Amino acid sequence: MKGLTLNQKEQVRLETLNRVLEGQLRISEAAVILGVTERHTWRMLAAYRRKGAAALAHGNRGHRPANATPVAVSQQVVDLVRARYARVNHSHLTELLAEREGIALSRSTIRSILLNAGITSPKRRRPPKHRVRRRRFPQEGMLLQIDGSIHDWLEGRGPRMTLLLAVDDATGTVPAAVFHPLEDSHGYFQLLWQIIEKRGLPLSLYTDHHGVFWYTHQRRENKDAEPAADKRKPTQFGRAMRELGVEQVFAWSPQAKGRVERVAGTFQDRLVTELRLADVCSLEEANGFLEEYLPRYNEQFGVPAVDPGSAYRPLPAEMNLVDVLCFKHRRKVARDNTVKYQWRALQLLPGTERKSYAGKSVEVWERLDGKLTVLYEGHDIETQEAPPRASVVRDSGAKDDYKDRARFMEQVEACLPSARKGPKQRVTEPRRPTPRMQAYWEAIHAAKRRGLTQREIAGELGISRSTVVRYVKLDKPPVYGEGSHKEEKGCGLTKSLVSSP
Numbered sequence: 337m338k339g340l341t342l343n344q345k346e347q348v349r350l351e352t353l354n355r356v357l358e359g360q361l362r363i364s365e366a367a368v369i370l371g372v373t374e375r376h377t378w379r380m381l382a383a384y385r386r387k388g389a390a391a392l393a394h395g396n397r398g399h400r401p402a403n404a405t406p407v408a409v410s411q412q413v414v415d416l417v418r419a420r421y422a423r424v425n426h427s428h429l430t431e432l433l434a435e436r437e438g439i440a441l442s443r444s445t446i447r448s449i450l451l452n453a454g455i456t457s458p459k460r461r462r463p464p465k466h467r468v469r470r471r472r473f474p475q476e477g478m479l480l481q482i483d484g485s486i487h488d489w490l491e492g493r494g495p496r497m498t499l500l501l502a503v504d505d506a507t508g509t510v511p512a513a514v515f516h517p518l519e520d521s522h523g524y525f526q527l528l529w530q531i532i533e534k535r536g537l538p539l540s541l542y543t544d545h546h547g548v549f550w551y552t553h554q555r556r557e558n559k560d561a562e563p564a565a566d567k568r569k570p571t572q573f574g575r576a577m578r579e580l581g582v583e584q585v586f587a588w589s590p591q592a593k594g595r596v597e598r599v600a601g602t603f604q605d606r607l608v609t610e611l612r613l614a615d616v617c618s619l620e621e622a623n624g625f626l627e628e629y630l631p632r633y634n635e636q637f638g639v640p641a642v643d644p645g646s647a648y649r650p651l652p653a654e655m656n657l658v659d660v661l662c663f664k665h666r667r668k669v670a671r672d673n674t675v676k677y678q679w680r681a682l683q684l685l686p687g688t689e690r691k692s693y694a695g696k697s698v699e700v701w702e703r704l705d706g707k708l709t710v711l712y713e714g715h716d717i718e719t720q721e722a723p724p725r726a727s728v729v730r731d732s733g734a735k736d737d738y739k740d741r742a743r744f745m746e747q748v749e750a751c752l753p754s755a756r757k758g759p760k761q762r763v764t765e766p767r768r769p770t771p772r773m774q775a776y777w778e779a780i781h782a783a784k785r786r787g788l789t790q791r792e793i794a795g796e797l798g799i800s801r802s803t804v805v806r807y808v809k810l811d812k813p814p815v816y817g818e819g820s821h822k823e824e825k826g827c828g829l830t831k832s833l834v835s836s837p
Contacts, residue, residue, distance in 0.1 A: 346393060350392055412437075413433065416437065478538070484519035494617045495618075498519045508595065521573050528661060529661055532651055540584070541577065549584065551571050551574075664699055666699055669695060677702070680708075683720050684717050693717065780797070
């Protein structure tokens with residue numbers, strides 16, 4: 337062979353056979369050094385005498401292996417990855433190629449093909465850290481880890497959604513999952529409803545310290561100290577868990593609930609691709625696709641529990657799930673027998689047992705479908721929408737009324753020091769709200785009249801909840817400037833120096 341290069345093993349054979357030819361070694365000693373039999377050593381020596389060093393190289397050197405992947409198939413895999421299966425990890429790509437394209441190759445083979453083409457895996461793994469593995473719970477239904485994953489699941493084809501999912505600690509399966517616009521109590525109630533309908537009541541739920549599960553507005557002298565369990569105010573979700581008899585366990589780090597975190601990461605990788613291949617473009621279609629996808633996922637990634645039994649409990653016959661998974665708030669009845677709930681007024685109608693509920697404390701229940709129910713001492717009260725109070729609604733699109741502004745300025749100037757005897761003082765023109773302030777105030781109060789909650793208004797307009805709370809309390813758009821809330825004394829009425837149109 338021209339330009340032959342021997343590897344380390346072949347160089348040892350060459351040196352050993354040369355010593356045999358020189359008489360420095362016997363065949364039996366050379367066989368021990370080479371690790372072969374004496375017969376094979378004689379065979380190698382005869383070939384070396386005929387062909388020289390080329391006889392020591394493997395016969396297939398320089399030839400393409402018979403079991404190598406054809407070049408056409410390798411190029412087809414590269415073209416599919418660059419076009420249709422972009423951003424798919426190697427393991428998932430292996431399954432998709434075998435299922436949809438009929439290309440049955442191992443993961444290592446596909447990885448080698450893509451690396452030779454300069455395509456690396458989109459799945460980036462962090463360096464491992466030393467952690468202690470926690471034992472799984474022995475029985476299915478003993479502990480469910482629930483969490484929300486905010487991600488661009490539809491890759492711009494539809495709205496941005498949050499995936500709320502539950503993972504069974506014993507088996508690693510996903511008993512239920514739901515797509516929801518936000519990570520809120522309404523979405524987690526829907527998730528829990530699916531779990532109870534499909535499996536039953538679990539023994540405990542493992543959650544983080546999200547505002548849905550943990551009341552974060554409790555004041556403590558030591559902010560680092562955990563509040564006592566009996567003094568902690570429960571959220572709406574926590575109240576529902578107490579009524580169902582499900583224990584809440586809180587995680588103090590993301591690693592503590594790593595099982596649901598890893599499943600969410602897997603879904604962000606695999607489910608996004610599956611949704612794209614199924615051409616899902618809306619929230620309703622995504623929830624419908626989950627019904628078909630979850631059984632396949634559980635069958636592939638689920639592990640058997642140590643105890644084959646189930647710890648899920650059936651819902652008690654006397655308990656109505658509609659009355660538990662809802663929002664319950666205490667309200668005091670006004671003198672006109674009305675209660676206010678989220679900018680809505682409900683008129684309480686007289687009943688057979690009681691004619692008036694003025695001054696009494698009642699409970700307002702908001703169902704998941706938006707229906708409101710008022711209860712007093714456990715009994716339903718018939719209600720209807722109360723007629724709205726008369727109010728002046730300004731046209732937000734109309735121009736400024738300069739005549740009204742002039743009359744208002746005359747009243748303001750009558751109270752200013754410049755209108756009295758003495759040296760004249762300069763009166764500045766009243767500041768006007770910026771276009772953004774005006775738009776925020778009008779949009780927030782329009783949503784308020786539609787009956788939306790402050791959280792829903794913040795999510796719809798894309799602003800913070802504190803901004804919504806501040807604007808709701810204002811009767812007019814806010815104005816920048818030091819004089820926007822200062823008051824002048826000297827006339828019968830206290831007037832603001834700055835007003836909005």
